[in-house]
Amino acid sequence: MGNPPSFFKSPQEVKNALGKNQYIANEEIATIMFLSQQLGKPLLTEGPAGVGKTELAKAIAAATNRDLIRLQCYEGLDETKALYEWEYAKQLLYTQLLRDKLQETLGTSRDLGEAADRIAAEEDVFFSMRFLLQRPLLKAILSERPTVLLIDEIDRADAEFEAFLLEVLSDFQVSVPELGTLSAVHIPLVVLTSNNTRELSEALKRRCLYLFIGYPTIDQELAVVRLKVPDLSPKLAKQAVEIVHSLRKVDLRKAPSISETLDWAKALVSLNVKNLNNETLETTLSVLLKHESDLQRARRILKRSSKDLLIDEDDPRARGWSN
């Protein structure tokens, strides 16, 4: 078991590397990411949907030049889907195909005892890595190259799976009864994400570093939009981001997140929108909001305040956005 290669020497380096991979990290994200690498502890990120939790894992994989192995969690996920499984069909097929060979091996044996011994000697053939179907967790552990293991939406998996994960995450080894214990070649960088649809167990939380990613500030979000959608004019980008921020203040069923801002920005570019007036808002708002009731509500609010929303910077609401 080797130590994970430390690619970063300071949080600043993390930040720069992430920046190069189109991920704008703030001090907090960079520092905690760095700590996670230094301490070899999994990083648990929580926050609203679409603020870039999964993206962070992808960016860090790209930045460290590691392979990204992703395990998407869902209800009913179990070890056979997450860790490993024997390929029974293949095993059966091989026994069929190798029947002649087996006959040959057994044919010369004088009694049953000897035949059994010979079979036992060949047992390893069928329980070898050849027939082991590696699922994401095992793949991350056995990988020759250092990896980033992304366990996405852990809150969707069952509690029992969480408990099982604890074992893997604390020792980075897996025991396969037929093969023995398999230890990690490189300890992977583990990122877990959760949307907090249910409480995770204390035990799991205890083993992780915790990072809460919330909605970004106007400036940060503007930077993200400018980076990811460079074709949008700066003025329009600013307006768009401001509208999104004002919508987040409203009590909606699903507040628009960064990913939706980006979708919207892309939509504005492809529609070749020159300025944000009521008409364009009306037609493109559905990119931003995904519930009919939210849409109606947002339309009402935007219509009411569209003038001061876009022009009057001294509006008390406008000032509220900047914090």
Place this chain on the structure above:
Amino acid sequence: MEERIVRFISALRAGGVRVSLAESADAMLAIDQMGIKNRDAFRLCLKSTLIKNASDMPIFDELFPLFFGTSTIPPFLNISNDLTPDEARSIAEALRQFKEQLRDMLERLLKGDQLQPGELDQLSEMIGLNQTNDFRLQELMAQRMEKALKFREVQEAIQELMDLLAEMGINRERIDQMTKLMRANQQSLREQIRQYTSNRIAENMSESRPEEGLNGLFERPFNALSDKDLDRLRKEVQRLASSLRTRIALRQKKAKSGQLDAKATIRANLKHGSVPIDIRHKDRTLKPRLIIFCDISTSMRPCSELMLSLIYSMQDQINKTHAFAFIDHLEFITPDLNNKDIRGAVATVLRRMPPGHYNTDLGLSLENFFDQFLDKLDNRSTLIVVGDGRNNYNDPRLDIFGNLSHRSRRTVWLNPEPPTLWGSGDSDMLRYAPYCDSILQVSNLAELTTAVDRLLS
């Protein structure tokens, strides 16, 4: 430094954050890595290792500056130094007009003396700050301290003093200047008091013992609980619900029936040369499904908050939960409980259905359910009714209840009243009873624990 961190952690614990030993060790490790020179990095080290719940962040943000802050009190200005002898004499004369305590305060403001540690300690003793270890009381304590220092009276006294000085013939401009400076000094004192109280409370928190056990709480009836008890009960209920989950999981493993699980069967029978001796079944079908009716009418109000907390926790653990609340009609509350923290969720429900003078009507509520939500109930569901069965002489609709009970796997009634009261007055409990598989009395946590345990057996 380490000692300071340890104190900080115990203050966090007193603030209700659960910090384990392993986590505090992690914090130390993280700090070893990052050093303590950069205050921001240091803060992030502690934050990422100690705080694992978004809801605990505010208390962290509040406590951190108190323990590792560079608290600076705004400067006090000495006015008396640059007074002309004439002015000094006038002031001294004018001051004689005031009572002793006010005079002291005015002089303090003129000289720009801040409160000495000894004085502060004395004050804190006086107003009971030494026993306070709750942050919510910080503002109150600061106000008490200001009152003890007669802040409001001093405010008026400053004006009076200036009027006197004006009479004595000191020019207006000078007086305005002095007023301003004295006010500034008073503001600085206020700031000093705020900082002292919060520091003091933080210290108290770090020294307070971890919460005493739940002894007694278990047996105390729900309607005789204080806010703090409720808080702890809520935590206990949450723990109860999560221990439930593991128990459910165990039961699921034991109770396997239903569809054949081909993969598992092949795997299990490899040792028999693929002769299927040991048949494996899928266990998905046995996942618990709950339909909960919770009475939150006036008669149930004392315990409805706790019951809703329990429902919230159950829903958190068991995916297929449909929760309803009723007073005179039925409301589907599962969406309210989703995606919110427990306190907010319970408050939302209670706000949406305020107690009033309308009639409790389980009969009508059952009818609502029958008309709108019947598809949620099937033979895998457990039907749970939380209520006292006091129906205000309305039609209990036993026919519907019987029907629902017949359709569900089990019907359980949780009633806070003792059996002797069932059937008395407007209670329809005895009439509902024949349709229930079990009726459990839950008037305190001990009973609730057993009830929950029985619920999933």
